[in-house]
Amino acid sequence: MNLLELPREIRDHIYGTLLAPNANRYTADDGSTVYNYSHKNLLSVNRQVYHEARRIFLELNTFVKITTPFPESKHQVAEDGVPIVAADLSAAKFTQHRLSVLIAFPLTGMRTREDTFVIHIDDLHKFCDSWFYSAADYPELNENLTLKLTLRDPLSATPLDDTPAEKNVLKSLQERLLYPFGRVKNLMRVNVTGIPEPQESVVAEMKRLMAIPLGSPVQRLRDATAHKDAGNTALMANQPLEALEHYRKAWESLFIIVKGRTRRVYGERYFEHVLTEPPFENQHGSMVRTVLRIRLVANTLLAYLKLEDWDTVIHVGMRTISIMRRGEENLEPEEEAFGQQWLAGPEMGEKAVEGRSTISSEGSSGT
Template sequence: MPHPSPSLNFLTLPPEIREQVYTLICRPSESRSIDEEGYTAYDFRPALSLFRINRQIHDEANKVFYSLNTFARVETPWQQSREHLQFEGDVPTVIRNGAKFTKHRLVVGIDAPAYEDEGRERETYVVHADDLGKIGHTWWLAGLSHPALNPNLRLTLELRDPFSPEWETPFMAKAMQRKLLEPWGKVRGLVDFRVVGQITPYASLLAGVKAAQIDAEPSVESCLSECVRLKALGNDALKRGTLHVNDASKQRAAYHEALDFYTQAWAAIHITIRQHQRHIHADAFYARTLTHPPYAAKSAQSERLTLRIQLVANTCLAYLKLSQSQEAKFWGMRTIRTLREAFGVPDGVELAPEQEAATGLEAGKEMGRVYYRTAVACLECGERQEARRLLAVAKIYLPGEGDQRAIEKVEQGCALRVG
């Protein structure tokens, strides 16, 4: 009579197989999600549930989890820093109140030594090491927006080895040190920067970070030129899309490629696009008169504004070609409202077309295209009245014969239908 096979359970599997299972559950990508506004969040509950099954699985999973996930604890006296990083830089918080967390490999201390306040409660929170690059990038943009910020700030880093026994000398591999230290090379002009603690950083890594911190910023002219270059690549992709009339997939791929180039062009002039979120940085950086060709004697702010409007107009066109009228309408109306607000026109107040058209605007032709393409999007969304209003303004911005014919053609689609 055959003997029944012994019952199998997870712990009867070979250790290598169990480790693969832990890896699939504990890797950061499994705990990371992105919401509809493009913001990142973490939910480690499924992974951490392994720790509560039994002692053996706890010990095995714990080792794998912390080999795949590295954390940093941020300590600063400014209560709003966490919210700022989350909103401006898409840096999700892993633990909001992280003072008791001890499994971090890095301490990030940010303070202003000239303005010490011993009585102020410190903000202490935990972030994932994968997001340190975002922190460095956000801080870099903040320095360009507020030139007086970094000369008052001190950055103190401490490398930690929380997993070795107390009697062993703390150790951190060079690759891990690079991951934790290199993001801070983007933070320039600090009053003080130091690495403290029992783990001595590799001299070459620390020297590289300090060298990056004193690198000169690219000139405003080079940023504008890079934006122009990327915008041109986006325009080329749009043109390629129109050639693929018999291949819808290639056509859509070309239009999406154009949008990717436009997003990179925004970034070149320090404007971050994330889904429907747009964050404009470094206004102080552009508050100057340019000195080098092809921009000599021109206003950096005006050149940047012109590029911004051109990018919006081209973005609207790309979305129209993708038949995403709502997206084209969103980006067009956002820019139109921003311009109206700049001229002191409250939202909802209707002006005559002659009043709404800022005829002295240097980017008037580009703004006319924004109005025109937004009108087309509104018409495709069934909003005829709004489309007519926008077309009336576009007519003033775009007096050329060809533009007028194109506007009149769209106006015919806006006409009131009788019967």
């Protein structure tokens, strides 16, 4: 019995099993994800299988096609953990997307080589997070950019498809496609259009989220301090996991993303101001941020000590020691924040001694 001799319901089940997102992506231990639609040749069997399988494929997989004025955008977002489904010529020819995203410089008069790539809807929030943190590195960038979002329906009636889809994008899907852009702030202009027409309530909520301010350097430093203090309180109550969650939020307030043993630092320029509001009057924002970072590292080490996660203690501790040693030498500009006389050095020293003693005692008890 060949495929077409099976009942349609069984064929649809086969298509769904082979073409589902989870069956075609691999996530490594470090959180990086790769897509490989190895069964896409199913769409080349014949016309009938193509139309049947394509419908199931697009019902299970929603794609977003993104065009930016920056030639190397796909590499930048990939470094930020956004998996790319298609790029370059393959992306330019791609027509199976539900949302078209066009980012442009309308007033510069410059012609730049555009970069086009395709991502899965499950990763759209990662793309918008990448944009959010990149804007923290270049605070003046977004005010020169426009954003055009165009909804579309790649499913259409065909002679071999007796259940053509109505040209409609459900509200729940529109929310998944548009709400992530609420992370993007201070754009020159935002236009949302498409066929079918986007729902006004969804667009209004997206723009409401966009209007929530990024927060001044003082406000973000206040938030980081509050989360750090909350983490310290949890740590004193012997709640190290709760403490680590507070510390994670403190890092995010400083535009630093910590996931397990990896971290990405953004927003150095955002804090390069002399602060004029309490409790940081007349202090340089970068210096306040540096001290907070060092204290967060010290307290994070103590939390992992309480969890007896020795591997992570060693990893974080050795990384910190390496940076501190290099602090005595000539640092690159982006590392200079760690070389300002190590104002929190005594605190780090106490944690290092405590950690070294604890690990040593563990090693002794095991012999």
